[in-house]
Amino acid sequence: MSAEIIRLLVRTAETWNAGDAEGYAGLFTDDVALAIVGGGSSVNGAADPSRRSVITLTALRTPEGWRFASFQNTRVSAP
Template sequence: MSAEEIHRLLARLTETWNAGDSAGYAGLFTEDADYVTFFGLHLKGRQAIEETHRGLFARAIKLGESDTAPSIRFLTGDVALIVAGGTSSVDGVPDPGRTSTVTLTALRTPEGWRFASFQNSRVARP
């Protein structure tokens, strides 16, 4: 178990997103991953993640740094639960309305650590 490996996987998630690399982004997920967007769309599998993000990456949406470090909890030696915060900008302008809390499950696979699930929730006042 290594939190450092999870931190590298999270860094790759941001790098591939900000590069607009839909194939690289989707490659960070398991073949059968469950991916739920902030508006509730459920994508099933790496191919659906890649296809959906290809269109999304045509816009100039970039991920920013969170003020808080991600929480990483190993459920087993091969499974980690991650809760992370995130911000983003559109066309270079920070958008506070896009602040999110993201919950992910990382799984150690023969390919290395990959995300098996992703849930993005917008932060909003009740």
């Protein structure tokens, strides 16, 4: 993890613990969006229930438009 990210995490904890709502809010940006999508995939055109998953994507607004910055695919299993 980069030193810059560690400093951001430390600052997040510091402002939260100090009750500094304005400082805490200043650590966030409107240029990021989180999308959580549930569903599945198919194999050879047929739905495969064993491939159900939850996908989480982080999108970042760039000068060229929205781009994904991260992708996480988590398989969902039966309880």
